[in-house]
Amino acid sequence: MRYACTGGKGLRGFFVLESAALHGIAPKNAVAAAAAIEALHAYSLVHDDMPCMDNDDLRRGLPTVHRKWDEAVAVLAGDALQSLAFELLTDPALGANRLVLVAGMARAAGARGMVLGQALDIAAETATTPLTLEQITRLQRGKTGALFEWSATAGAVLAGADPAPLARFAAAIGLAFQITDDILDVTGDATKAGKRLGKDVDAGKATFVSLLGLDGAKARAATLIDEATTALAPYGAKADNLTAAARFVIARES
Amino acid sequence: MRYACTGGKGLRGFFVLESAALHGIAPKNAVAAAAAIEALHAYSLVHDDMPCMDNDDLRRGLPTVHRKWDEAVAVLAGDALQSLAFELLTDPALGANRLVLVAGMARAAGARGMVLGQALDIAAETATTPLTLEQITRLQRGKTGALFEWSATAGAVLAGADPAPLARFAAAIGLAFQITDDILDVTGDATKAGKRLGKDVDAGKATFVSLLGLDGAKARAATLIDEATTALAPYGAKADNLTAAARFVIARES
Structure with a gap:
């Protein structure tokens, strides 16, 4: 479980802490929620990497859990990481609204x-016709978007504040993140990425790049980052870290 | 997910509702917790039946999820059933103490x-020396005991009452349940059980039957049922349904 949680970007946990800071919540009163979303994300990667799913040998530059141990360990470590995520959310330091985060x-x-996003993704691999842009967007909204929104709005939820601006930020940045993943799958360096690349092309899967072209995908990601930063306007300079994160999402190499 | 939740005994959900009734909580204010524990239990069976775990083709008399669909569906349906379990526990009808149930x-x-129980169980399959009675008891406490205790004490937790008598009931009945499973694995009828039997003997695994003998295991289960019913004494006749369930646990054929 520890191995699976190590070496990631920590982007979702970062969103939680920044979202908390925007609402005057100290790190010590939000860190359990940041840890929870990282545990949940790690569980999803461990299961997603399994042979019956994406069948990946490498993650974050290291052997995937089922390669380092075996598939039973991958199933159980992932399962227990999901339980751990919910256990972390019951930390009293998160305050009176933590049950809203659980839900x-x-x-x-x-x-x-x-x-749902994962299931659509797997179904797409055996589909006879490639997905449309609308279908891929729906897939992404589940696979990446739902946890991004949870993370970015967590501070507002804990503070009992309006989560709408941060939800808009998360929707835009989540889609930009997935588009960038699709771009990196084509143009990236596997060593820097720490995982296998080119697999969507090999599998003949529709991606944002195959549907929009490389330049079109880059332009769409840039527009979304503009939308994301615009959504943060109500918070002023306090949101500078989140704005920087938005720029990182499309500039990253892994 | 629905398929995986269908056709079981519903014993854990029954414990929740009876535990609630003992504390004056109406079924409508406990049923979400009963559904939650059944969803969680169903998830554990779906994953446990997978080829990399117990590799079972039959469950509750029907093909296991990975046999009816495939392994990816089994991973994802199990994962989503665990999420659903926690979602159900956030139902406002459960009242102010539902966060304690989440934790x-x-x-x-x-x-x-x-x-932990599952991991010990899998480790035992490849161990060079059979487990001792103490080790098997620890394994069982995790694998069956933890959810039994959660279920039987849920009503007390929701009511803010002392859960200790029900925890004692659950510990005794949980161990009796596992001993009976081991007995049925040797003496049972696979058609009635709705699953493969004799697998522990085939695998050369230590069980309560291999360690205590068939008569010794039956005697131990009977003693535990006495302990379980004694633990219910504080509740008087209100606990008659739970007492009947305790007797069912060792008399059952599946």
């Missing part, structure tokens, strides 16, 4: 959120 | 509870 995470992770 | 379920399901 939101359960919805975002479940069959109408992340798991 | 308890997360602990009972996780790496120090059910998943």
